[in-house]
Every structure is written in C-alpha cells, then in structure tokens.
Amino acid sequence: MTNAKAPSERSLIEQFLDDNVLFLGPDPQIMADHSVSTPTAVELAAVDAWQDRSDEVHLIRNRLQTACNESFDMVEQMGAAPGAKWGDLIAGIFSSQGDLALSSAGGVLIFSVLAQHPVKFALKYWKDEPTVGINDGDIFMHNDARYGNIHNTDQSLTLPVFHNGEIVCFVGSIVHEGENGACEPGGMPGGAESPYDEGLKMPPLKVGENFEFRKDLLTFLQNSVREPKLQMEGMKSKLHACLRIKKRAEEVIRDYGIEAFMATIRGTLTDTEAEVRRRLQTWPNGKVLTNVFADSTLRENVLIKIRCEVSKQNDELIIDLRGSSPEFLNRANNTVLASMKGMLAQLFLMFIWPDLPRNQAVFAPITVLTDPGSALNCSPEAPNAQSMMTFFPAFTAVQNAVPKLLFAAGFRSTDIVACWYNMITTFVYGGFNQHQEFVGNVCADLNGMGGAARATRDGEHSVAPIFASMADIGEQELIEEEVPMMKLVPHKVMVDNCGFGKQRGGHGYQQIVTHKDTDAWGYMVNSIGAKFPSTYGIFGGYAPGCYPLCKVKDVNVFDVMKDSRDLMRFTIEDIMNEQPFPDATYSAHHAGLQFELAEQGELYMITQGGGGGYGDVLERDPADIAKDWADGIVSKKTIETIYFVVMDYNTGALNKEATEAARAAERKARLARAKPYKEFAAEWTKDKPPANVPYYGSWDDPTVLYLGTPDKTCPADAIEPVMMPDPKDVEIAALKAELKALKA
Amino acid sequence: MSGKKAMSAENGKMDLSGVTIEDGKVAITEYLSIDLDKETWHCRRCDQNLGSARGPYKEALVVYEREPSEIHDPVIDPEKYAFTYAPDPDWCRIIEYYCPQCATQVEVEYLPPGHPLTLNDLVLDIDSLKARHAGGEA
Ligand SMILES: [Zn+2]
Numbered sequence: 001m002t003n004a005k006a007p008s009e010r011s012l013i014e015q016f017l018d019d020n021v022l023f024l025g026p027d028p029q030i031m032a033d034h035s036v037s038t039p040t041a042v043e044l045a046a047v048d049a050w051q052d053r054s055d056e057v058h059l060i061r062n063r064l065q066t067a068c069n070e071s072f073d074m075v076e077q078m079g080a081a082p083g084a085k086w087g088d089l090i091a092g093i094f095s096s097q098g099d100l101a102l103s104s105a106g107g108v109l110i111f112s113v114l115a116q117h118p119v120k121f122a123l124k125y126w127k128d129e130p131t132v133g134i135n136d137g138d139i140f141m142h143n144d145a146r147y148g149n150i151h152n153t154d155q156s157l158t159l160p161v162f163h164n165g166e167i168v169c170f171v172g173s174i175v176h177e178g179e180n181g182a183c184e185p186g187g188m189p190g191g192a193e194s195p196y197d198e199g200l201k202m203p204p205l206k207v208g209e210n211f212e213f214r215k216d217l218l219t220f221l222q223n224s225v226r227e228p229k230l231q232m233e234g235m236k237s238k239l240h241a242c243l244r245i246k247k248r249a250e251e252v253i254r255d256y257g258i259e260a261f262m263a264t265i266r267g268t269l270t271d272t273e274a275e276v277r278r279r280l281q282t283w284p285n286g287k288v289l290t291n292v293f294a295d296s297t298l299r300e301n302v303l304i305k306i307r308c309e310v311s312k313q314n315d316e317l318i319i320d321l322r323g324s325s326p327e328f329l330n331r332a333n334n335t336v337l338a339s340m341k342g343m344l345a346q347l348f349l350m351f352i353w354p355d356l357p358r359n360q361a362v363f364a365p366i367t368v369l370t371d372p373g374s375a376l377n378c379s380p381e382a383p384n385a386q387s388m389m390t391f392f393p394a395f396t397a398v399q400n401a402v403p404k405l406l407f408a409a410g411f412r413s414t415d416i417v418a419c420w421y422n423m424i425t426t427f428v429y430g431g432f433n434q435h436q437e438f439v440g441n442v443c444a445d446l447n448g449m450g451g452a453a454r455a456t457r458d459g460e461h462s463v464a465p466i467f468a469s470m471a472d473i474g475e476q477e478l479i480e481e482e483v484p485m486m487k488l489v490p491h492k493v494m495v496d497n498c499g500f501g502k503q504r505g506g507h508g509y510q511q512i513v514t515h516k517d518t519d520a521w522g523y524m525v526n527s528i529g530a531k532f533p534s535t536y537g538i539f540g541g542y543a544p545g546c547y548p549l550c551k552v553k554d555v556n557v558f559d560v561m562k563d564s565r566d567l568m569r570f571t572i573e574d575i576m577n578e579q580p581f582p583d584a585t586y587s588a589h590h591a592g593l594q595f596e597l598a599e600q601g602e603l604y605m606i607t608q609g610g611g612g613g614y615g616d617v618l619e620r621d622p623a624d625i626a627k628d629w630a631d632g633i634v635s636k637k638t639i640e641t642i643y644f645v646v647m648d649y650n651t652g653a654l655n656k657e658a659t660e661a662a663r664a665a666e667r668k669a670r671l672a673r674a675k676p677y678k679e680f681a682a683e684w685t686k687d688k689p690p691a692n693v694p695y696y697g698s699w700d701d702p703t704v705l706y707l708g709t710p711d712k713t714c715p716a717d718a719i720e721p722v723m724m725p726d727p728k729d730v731e732i733a734a735l736k737a738e739l740k741a742l743k744a
Numbered sequence: 745m746s747g748k749k750a751m752s753a754e755n756g757k758m759d760l761s762g763v764t765i766e767d768g769k770v771a772i773t774e775y776l777s778i779d780l781d782k783e784t785w786h787c788r789r790c791d792q793n794l795g796s797a798r799g800p801y802k803e804a805l806v807v808y809e810r811e812p813s814e815i816h817d818p819v820i821d822p823e824k825y826a827f828t829y830a831p832d833p834d835w836c837r838i839i840e841y842y843c844p845q846c847a848t849q850v851e852v853e854y855l856p857p858g859h860p861l862t863l864n865d866l867v868l869d870i871d872s873l874k875a876r877h878a879g880g881e882a
Contacts, residue, residue, distance in 0.1 A: 545816030548827035674806035686858025
C-alpha cells in the first residue's frame with residue numbers, strides 16, 4: 001500500500017474528512033502557539049489613533065488592572081475551594097481574539113499564558129457552529145488540561161463582552177478548585193494510570209446563557225465530582241467575578257469609547273512584547289546548559305532527566321528541553337507542552353520581570369523546544385494530573401540556567417536568585433469529615449515553599465510557592481473547622497533545612513498530622529525529591545537536601561498520650577529516632593503517597609523544602625551564622641564542617657581569627673583533595689547510566705534516550721512511551737521470589 | 745508598565761547599567777569575569793586566568809566528588825530507615841568545582857554517578873559581547 005495519491009483524490013478525501021468531523025480534540029495549532037495573535041484592522045486603527053495619548057491609555061490600563069485585582073479579591077473572598085481562599089487563581093481580560101492582555105497582579109501567574117487556549121478554541125469551533133455559537137450572556141467553562149490549563153483540577157470560566165453586536169473582549173477567571181471526581185479525591189490523582197482516571201474532563205463548554213447556568217449542565221458537573229456543593233459555589237463565584245470585570249470594561253468603553261479600549265488591550269500586548277525584547281537585548285548572547293533530575297513518578301522512584309539548554313540570541317530566548325525523559329504512559333507525571341510553557345512563563349513574570357504587566361506577551365519572544373512524546377510534551381493518551389512532577393523540575397532547570405545570562409545583563413528588574421523550592425509539599429485529604437460530609441481537597445500550606453537565596457540576601461522561610469507571587473497558607477483553626485485533621489506540629493521551621501551558601505536558602509517547615517472524629521479518612525502526598533534533591537543552588541551554593549514522608553502507624557496517639565503527654569515529640573527527627581510510642585510502627589518513604597486510608601491517631605509527617613543556596617559557603621558572613629544559630633536554624637555540625645565558623649555557642653560571640661584560620665585551612669584542604677578537571681572527568685565519566693538505577697532520558701547524547709536500563713534506548717525523535725508495572729505487583733514478585741528461595 | 749526602559753528610544757543605546765566592570769573585566773557570574781581584550785576567563789576573587797573565554801572555564805578548575813550526606817545530614821537514622829533527609833549516593837553525587845588558586849567554590853553540580861559533567865554550562869558569544877561593550881556605554 002502506498003501513501004501517494006493523485007492530487008484530486010487527496011483533496012476529495014480531505015473534503016470528506018472536513019465535512020465529517022467525528023470528534024474535536026484539542027486543536028494542535030492553538031495548543032502549540034503561544035505567540036500573540038496578529039492584530040485585527042480595527043485594533044491596529046485603534047492603536048494608531050491613540051498612540052500619542054499614552055497618559056490616557058495608561059489610566060485606562062490601570063482601571064482595567066484594578067478591575068482584574070478586584071475580581072481576584074472577589075473569588076478569593078467568595079470561593080469555597082481551599083485553592084480559591086488562598087489565592088490559587090487569576091482573573092483577567094482577553095483580547096477579542098483570545099489573547100490574555102491583563103490579569104490580576106497576585107495569584108497563579110502560570111495561568112496568564114494558559115488561559116488563552118480555551119477561548120481560542122471557542123472562537124475557532126463554537127462561534128460559527130449553529131448548535132453552539134457565542135452570544136452575549138453566554139458562559140463558557142473548561143478544565144481539561146489538554147485544551148490549555150495547568151491540570152484538570154483547575155476550572156476556567158469566561159464570558160464574551162459585546163459592543164454594538166461585536167465581541168470586543170473576553171473576561172475570565174481560573175481557579176484551582178480541587179476535587180474533580182478522579183480516581184483519588186482532591187483533583188490531583190498521582191495514581192492516575194490513564195486520562196480516564198483523572199475525573200471530570202470538560203473541553204471548552206457552554207454551560208450557561210443569559211448570564212445563568214443551565215441547570216441540567218450544572219447538575220451534570222455536580223454529579224461528576226465528590227464535592228457537589230463546592231462545584232456549584234466555585235462556578236457562581238467565578239461567574240460573579242467575571243461579571244464584575246465585564247462591568248468595569250463596559251464602564252471604560254462608556255467613558256473613553258471603544259477605540260480607546262481596543263487600543264489599550266492590544267497596545268498592552270504589543271508594548272509588553274516589545275519591552276521584553278528590549279530587555280533580552282541587554283543580556284549577553286550565549287548558551288547555558290543545565291541538567292536536572294526528577295527522582296520519582298510519585299508511584300516509584302526512577303531517575304527522570306530534564307536536559308535544558310537556554311540560548312539567548314539578540315532579542316530572543318530559546319529554551320531547548322530536547323533529550324529529556326520519555327513520557328510515562330501509565331503514570332500521571334507527564335505534562336502537556338502548553339502547561340509547561342505556562343510554568344516557564346511564571347519564572348519570567350515572578351522572578352525576572354515582575355514589573356511587567358501579567359499577560360501572555362511576556363512569553364512571546366521565548367521559544368520552547370521539546371521532543372514530542374517526551375514527559376515534557378506528552379501525547380493525549382498519557383495522564384497529566386501530576387504534570388507538576390515534571391514541569392516543576394523543568395522550571396528549576398531554567399531557573400538554574402538563567403542567572404548565568406542575567407548576571408551580566410545590562411538591564412535587570414530583580415536581584416539574581418537561586419532555585420526556589422519546587423514541590424507542593426502538603427497533604428491532600430479525602431473522606432468523611434466531622435460534619436459527616438464527604439470532602440476531598442488539598443491543604444493550602446503547600447504554598448509555604450522556602451525561598452531561594454539571592455545575590456544580596458538570604459532566602460526567606462516558607463515564603464511563597466513558585467507558581468504564585470502572592471498566596472497564603474491558610475489558618476490552621478479555620479481548616480480544623482472543616483476537616484478532622486489536626487496538625488500536632490503545623491509549621492515548625494526545621495534546623496539546616498535549606499541550601500547552604502554565601503547566602504542561604506529560606507527554610508521550609510515540618511508538619512506532623514493526625515485526625516480524629518471520623519472512621520473514614522485518608523491522605524495523599526505529591527512530592528518528589530526523596531533520593532535526589534529536586535532543586536539546586538547557584539554559583540557554588542548547595543541544594544537543599546532530600547525529603548522523606550514519615551509515618552507512625554499502629555498507634556492512636558490520642559489514646560497513648562491520654563495519661564502520658566510527655567510521649568509527644570515535636571520534631572520528625574525526635575519521633576523517628578526516639579520512637580517514643582510503644583508498639584507503634586515507624587517507617588520512612590518517598591513522598592509520593594497515593595490515597596491511603598489511615599486510622600485515627602496515626603501520624604503522617606512531611607517536610608516543606610528549603611530554597612537553594614547562592615555562592616560559596618566559605619564566603620558566608622560569620623555574623624549571619626551567629627544570627628542563624630540564635631534563631632535555632634543551623635546546627636553545630638553545619639557551622640563547623642560546612643561553614644567553618646568558630647563561635648561561642650552560649651554567647652553567640654564569633655571568633656574572627658579562628659574562623660579565618662579554619663576557612664583558610666579548608667581552602668587548602670579543597671585544593672589538596674580536588675583534581676584537575678580533565679583528570680577528574682576521565683575517572684568519573686561513564687558511557688552509560690548506572691545499572692542499579694532506573695534511568696530515563698539522554699546521557700551524553702541528547703538524541704538518544706535511555707528507557708530504564710543501560711541497554712534499552714530509543715531515538716529522541718521516535719520516542720517509545722514507557723509503561724511501568726504496578727508497584728504492588730513488583731513487591732509481590734519480590735516477595736514470591738523470596739518465598740521460593742526460602743522454601744528451596 | 746515600568747517607567748524604566750531597557751533601551752532608550754531616544755538614542756537607541758543599550759542600557760548597560762546592570763553590568764559590573766572591574767579591572768577592565770566584565771563580571772559574568774558571582775565568581776567569573778571576562779577580559780575582553782585578552783579574551784580570557786578570570787576568577788573574580790583572585791584574578792586567576794581560567795583560560796580562553798571562547799572555551800569552557802571549567803577545564804581550568806579543580807574538581808572534587810562529595811559524598812552527599814556530608815552536606816545533607818540524614819537527620820533520621822539511616823540504619824532504621826530506607827529514606828532519610830540525605831540523597832541516595834547510588835543515585836546522586838555532588839560535584840564541587842574550585843578555583844585552582846584561591847579554592848573558591850565556583851560551581852556545584854548534583855549528578856547521578858558517572859553522568860557526564862556539564863562542561864559547556866556557559867558558552868558566551870565573545871564577538872557580540874565585545875561589540876556590546878565597544879561603544880563604552882557601560
Ligand atoms: Zn580564584
């Protein structure tokens with residue numbers, strides 16, 4: 001059989017296919033393109049007419065920006081989802097073609113590059129579709145990440161805004177709603193083995209007309225999730241926030257005219273892109289290469305390479321992630337390319353140019369290259385509910401690379417920053433709460449990621465997530481009103497929990513959790529980095545360490561402590577090393593826990609990670625060490641064997657001369673133990689990945705990907721998807737083999 | 745939008761106010777600078793010449809492989825538990841790069857055992873860097 005067909009025959013087939021579309025999947029063109037749409041003639045005329053009136057345009061932009069912020073606040077105040085309450089959302093205004101031009105200053109800025117796709121889909125497929133259409137008063141929603149989103153737990157809602165019968169813009173809001181009816185509660189199923197385990201999957205969908213939800217569709221959506229009340233409440237709060245931005249946009253049109261409004265929306269996109277290009281122009285031209293390793297699919301430990309080459313040429317930046325790991329067809333840690341682009345855009349919006357408007361034009365001069373079918377650009381049949389487990393490491397790879405170009409840039413609007421802690425370390429929960437309601441969601445204290453060190457100061461403790469510049473961790477007392485979890489140790493900063501350096505990373509906190517007053521309650525944890533650190537330092541600074549999940553099972557601490565409260569310890573270290581509860585089972589695991597029912601009074605313990613360090617530890621100001629010692633966040637061992645500072649631990653007084661001598665001796669020791677590069681490299685470098693580590697991705701050559709063993713490879717441009725066995729089957733097989741050996 | 749622009753529209757000159765020039769060398773990272781006349785990398789702490797700026801500076805450094813638990817204490821007893829706060833040495837090693845003269849720790853890499861070192865972690869276009877600084881705007 002041959003693929004070659006006569007031109008007339010081919011066009012006949014194409015015509016037939018065009019006329020008989022059986023299924024509309026995500027549009028590849030919309031999903032691949034993150035550039036700003038070509039301006040319409042009307043927009044160009046508007047920009048042209050207003051080009052000398054920048055003061056008025058600035059005023060209009062600020063009014064619209066305030067409207068976005070106002071709507072953000074509305075969702076935050078009204079929303080019932082933990083994600084909404086603690087700022088995991090944005091609200092914004094899109095151009096008539098669906099480009100996000102302005103969004104709320106706070107919240108999850110990833111969305112600012114991701115919100116456009118469902119709007120563009122609706123414009124392309126629904127506007128002229130007689131059975132759907134886009135009319136004044138219509139309400140559109142979506143959640144399927146394959147149509148543009150971070151993950152399916154986020155739900156978007158958009159409204160078209162009309163003027164004289166024409167669409168002049170869209171307004172929208174996206175919120176991390178949580179529960180979405182997946183195979184595990186809470187909306188982020190690490191156990192999903194296919195997209196069909198991921199719960200609700202709305203493509204862009206008209207859910208209401210005349211500014212009201214259709215009751216039948218609302219009922220369908222509520223029936224699709226474990227928290228039907230939350231589903232309705234989330235939809236209503238997003239709708240009313242969008243109606244507010246719509247009202248504000250209409251007020252601007254009334255006060256300044258439609259031309260001024262169009263000139264502002266389009267001009268904001270054009271000006272933002274032009275300014276990004278001007279800023280990039282001041283960076284030195286060159287290439288930076290970095291390698292990052294994710295150590296888990298959340299179900300099993302594997303080494304997942306993220307290879308990242310960042311090239312800057314004049315006013316363009318190319319992020320080349322080819323050579324990274326293949327996709328895992330039955331694991332949830334793959335990302336849709338657009339989702340990862342959103343995450344990479346966050347880096348520029350939050351850490352590099354936080355002074356620019358929050359819109360998608362910031363990312364327009366940046367090109368992202370990936371291998372199709374890799375974990376960073378997965379196929380539609382690969383689950384992506386935990387895309388964060390590969391796109392956070394990809395973010396870290398770029399965050400690790402950029403300082404090497406930004407340090408010598410002519411223009412900067414931030415300090416040089418090392419790598420932020422990059423994992424959502426918290427508990428996802430599910431079960432019947434103390435009010436006998438079934439609930440499933442995530443604790444917002446994942447937002448307390450340790451900040452990275454900067455060139456001029458230490459990182460801040462548990463300050464903000466990498467995906468939102470402003471977000472809260474929630475009040476423990478409020479959380480306890482809704483769920484039966486008790487955080488015996490809620491947010492305790494841990495000693496040495498940061499990347500060491502001239503400037504150290506900010507620390508993360510440890511949490512010790514249990515529950516009571518329910519017979520059906522369970523936990524999930526979604527973090528990697530228990531064998532290989534998930535984030536890094538820069539310019540000689542160290543990474544933070546690794547983070548296990550610890551459990552104390554077969555105990556009810558409420559019972560055993562009833563008459564002996566002294567049994568309780570207030571750090572994971574003391575509980576795990578002293579094992580104070582008699583007859584309990586103590587264990588440590590990687591921090592990818594699929595939903596697991598627990599008994600009342602059992603302890604689940606996790607540690608929020610710290611930020612990466614900046615610069616050589618021997619350059620850390622001894623006075624900063626004395627302060628860290630006084631604050632109880634650095635150990636004697638670290639002071640003496642890493643920082644080489646000599647001090648009086650009782651008074652905090654520094655011994656300057658002894659410190660200088662200790663540091664001079666360590667410098668000598670460094671030179672004595674190190675080898676010249678070429679000699680070291682010759683001894684160190686191996687041809688292939690180690691046989692005792694399941695390794696995925698390229699080794700030295702980015703065009704060849706390893707598939708878990710040193711002997712199995714595939715070309716990077718023809719990736720074989722990876723299928724992983726069930727970890728329980730692996731364990732059963734090992735136990736059977738052990739049994740057989742014992743019987744023999 | 746920020747009032748501060750990276751390039752002034754009036755004269756078309758690039759804003760180089762963020763660049764540090766010391767002893768005639770352009771600071772490239774916390775510990776590296778480039779002498780544009782001689783086209784050489786230098787240590788910013790001791791001025792040690794680290795080779796051609798058109799090649800990898802790392803080849804001029806000295807290197808040490810660090811057992812990760814020396815930096816990242818296990819915290820919980822490794823005899824009792826399979827996972828601790830220290831990286832697994834079968835999976836992860838720390839590679840430290842020092843200046844051969846003053847021993848400043850210029851770079852650190854976390855790599856699986858035997859993984860090729862990231863030699864070309866920073867390759868700059870020296871001609872365009874020279875052109876950037878030829879106008880003397882800095
Ligand atoms: Zn030096």
